[in-house]
Amino acid sequence: MSAILSAQTMPRTAVRNYLPVHALLWVAAVALLVLAPLVFDSSASLTFLTQLGTLIVLALSYNMLFGQAGMLSFGHAVYSGLGAYFSVHAMNLAAAQALPVPLPVVFVPVVGGLAGLLFGAVFGHLNTKRSGTAFAMITMGICELVFAFSHMFPKFFGGEGGISTNRSYGEPWFGLTFGPQIQVYYLIVVWLLVSTALMYGFTRTPLGRLANAVRDNAERVEFIGYNPHRIRYLTLVLSSFFAGISGALMAINFEIVGSESLSVVRSSDGLLFAFIGGAGSFVGPIVGAILGGLLTIKLSDFSMAWQLYLGLVFIGFVMYGPLGMVGIATSAWRIVRSGRLARVLPSWLVAIGGGAMAVAGLVIFVEQAYAHTFGPQKAVIALQVQALVGGSALAGWSLGLALFAAGVAGLRRASRAMRSALEEQNRLHPIPSRSAA
Numbered sequence: 001m002s003a004i005l006s007a008q009t010m011p012r013t014a015v016r017n018y019l020p021v022h023a024l025l026w027v028a029a030v031a032l033l034v035l036a037p038l039v040f041d042s043s044a045s046l047t048f049l050t051q052l053g054t055l056i057v058l059a060l061s062y063n064m065l066f067g068q069a070g071m072l073s074f075g076h077a078v079y080s081g082l083g084a085y086f087s088v089h090a091m092n093l094a095a096a097q098a099l100p101v102p103l104p105v106v107f108v109p110v111v112g113g114l115a116g117l118l119f120g121a122v123f124g125h126l127n128t129k130r131s132g133t134a135f136a137m138i139t140m141g142i143c144e145l146v147f148a149f150s151h152m153f154p155k156f157f158g159g160e161g162g163i164s165t166n167r168s169y170g171e172p173w174f175g176l177t178f179g180p181q182i183q184v185y186y187l188i189v190v191w192l193l194v195s196t197a198l199m200y201g202f203t204r205t206p207l208g209r210l211a212n213a214v215r216d217n218a219e220r221v222e223f224i225g226y227n228p229h230r231i232r233y234l235t236l237v238l239s240s241f242f243a244g245i246s247g248a249l250m251a252i253n254f255e256i257v258g259s260e261s262l263s264v265v266r267s268s269d270g271l272l273f274a275f276i277g278g279a280g281s282f283v284g285p286i287v288g289a290i291l292g293g294l295l296t297i298k299l300s301d302f303s304m305a306w307q308l309y310l311g312l313v314f315i316g317f318v319m320y321g322p323l324g325m326v327g328i329a330t331s332a333w334r335i336v337r338s339g340r341l342a343r344v345l346p347s348w349l350v351a352i353g354g355g356a357m358a359v360a361g362l363v364i365f366v367e368q369a370y371a372h373t374f375g376p377q378k379a380v381i382a383l384q385v386q387a388l389v390g391g392s393a394l395a396g397w398s399l400g401l402a403l404f405a406a407g408v409a410g411l412r413r414a415s416r417a418m419r420s421a422l423e424e425q426n427r428l429h430p431i432p433s434r435s436a437a
Contacts, residue, residue, distance in 0.1 A: 026197075033189045037182060046181050052293045053188040054249045055273065057195050059285035059292075061242035062270030064199060067279035068208060069235045070215030071128075072136045075143030076243055077266035082119050082146070083112030083244025084251040084261050085157065088165045091251075095169035104173040109191050109248040116244020120237045128232035131218065143264050150259035162258030165251070178252070188249050195242050200282055202238060211235045269296075272310070276317050278324025287325050304374065305366050312362075347414045354410025361404030368396050 036049055058080055065071040090111045094103040103111070127138050150157040157163070168179040176183050202208045210231050213221045218228040251257050260266065269292065270285075277288025295313065299306040321328050335344060 030193065033193070034186075037185060043181065046185055048293070048297055050181065050185050050188050050253050051297055052290065053185075053192045054246050054253065055269070055289040055293050056286050057192055057242060057246040057249065058270050059273035059277070059289040060196060060199050060282075061239050061246060063274045063279055063282070063285040064202065064211075064235060064239035064242070066271065066274050067281075067284070068203065068215065069211040069232055071131070071232060071236065072271075073127075073139040074136055074264055074267050074271075075123075075139035075141075075146075076239075076270050077262055077264070078123065078143050078146045079116035079120055079240035079243040080247035080250070081257070081262035081266065082247070083116040084247030084257040085163065086115035086244075087112040087248035087251045088163045088257050089156075091165045091167065091169060092163075095166060102170070104170070105167050105178045105252060106173055106176075106187060106190075108252060109245045112244040112246075112248025112251070113241045114244065116247065117237055117241040120240025120243075124233050124236040124240065128229055128236055131228075131232065139267075140264060143262070143267055147259060147262045147264075150262055157259060158257075160259070162256050164256040167252050167255055184253055188253065191245060191249060195245055196286075199242060203282055207231065207234060272314055276314060276324055278326035278328075280323060281326045281330075284324045284326040291325070303367065304370055308366060309363075350410055351414035354407045354414055356407070357403045358407025358411060361400045361402065361407055364396060364400030365404060368400060 037046060040046065040049060058076075061080075062073070062076050065073050065076070087108050090099070090103060091105070091108055093099050123142050127135055127142070130138060151159065167184070168177045178184055178187060210221065210226055213226075214228045214231050221228050221231070247257075247261065250261070273288035273292040274285045275288065276291055277286065278284025291313075292310070295306060295310045299309065303309070317324060323331070335341060
């Protein structure tokens with residue numbers, strides 16, 4: 001309920017200070033996106049950036065459900081996948097001039113968004129009648145149902161081969177054919193900025209505040225006269241619209257859509273990215289999508305064990321960082337502002353060093369195991385480690401175990417030291433509560 005009252009109780013001076021800072025952040029984000037191809041100008045980097053843009057839109061749309069309204073969904077890929085399919089068919093019809101009005105590629109994401117919104121309105125009416133575990137199970141069932149339909153109706157879904165298209169159809173739009181990857185990148189950037197701004201605006205609307213309240217205490221929301229089912233339903237429908245936009249951008253980028261875009265595995269991407277980055281904040285899914293994109297796209301070029309690493313990262317955040325990367329950074333900033341940095345800085349340095357050693361040791365151990373199972377050619381990192389230690393596989397195993405053991409010992413020591421330092425500091429200089437402040 002505090003989410004509803006926070007905008008009303010915020011002092012005017014805080015609002016005046018709040019707006020310029022966020023305006024600067026938006027300007028910095030736009031400049032970063034526009035100038036990124038000038039720095040990362042290779043073809044592989046540009047392809048990665050375009051994929052990253054679609055992942056960010058998907059993660060933000062999922063966070064409208066999970067982070068804003070507290071709805072754990074395992075079927076979010078239904079809306080992005082169906083949005084991609086309808087976008088591909090719309091592009092093929094436009095190329096054949098079978099549509100009543102022209103459809104430039106730049107407006108294809110609208111088709112995907114409307115398709116996602118339509119199916120969100122249909123499926124969401126059933127989903128949102130329940131909450132918690134029941135909601136999650138219903139979304140998983142619908143996702144599996146739609147995935148099964150993709151094999152039962154090959155004329156629309158294309159079977160195992162999927163549906164392909166050509167994004168360079170028709171006459172150029174103001175000189176843009178969208179054939180070169182750089183043009184597709186800036187198209188995705190435009191829709192990324194528009195979608196992000198709209199989803200951020202949703203968090204500031206009364207509906208967004210009520211979604212936060214339903215997440216925190218649905219019974220109290222119902223007690224003051226609002227219908228939690230309706231709030232969850234409207235939130236899911238809006239989230240499905242942006243998921244459809246993400247699917248359309250994916251279809252434009254790859255020019256093909258397959259049934260895997262409707263699977264539970266695709267749905268789990270949004271959950272992973274939102275949770276790793278920090279579902280409690282708006283920026284969290286963006287950070288999580290960047291890290292998840294690096295793990296799923298870039299790391300797969302270097303290691304066969306990238307899925308294992310992604311799973312370990314997720315487990316680590318669930319156990320030791322449930323607030324995500326943004327939550328951890330926010331907690332660290334609060335410690336700095338409270339004047340406790342000098343007390344915890346040595347422990348932080350030991351923890352960072354120990355964590356780096358533990359991760360390095362674990363990676364070496366895993367890569368050695370893959371090299372032993374699948375051959376040295378399948379584990380490039382293991383070959384590099386063996387070359388570093390003299391070409392001996394046994395020396396590689398020993399180095400991995402030693403680094404991991406030393407890192408874990410350092411982490412345990414840093415954790416004890418940090419806990420005792422904070423407890424002592426709390427006794428001497430307690431932080432005043434918000435009500436007292």
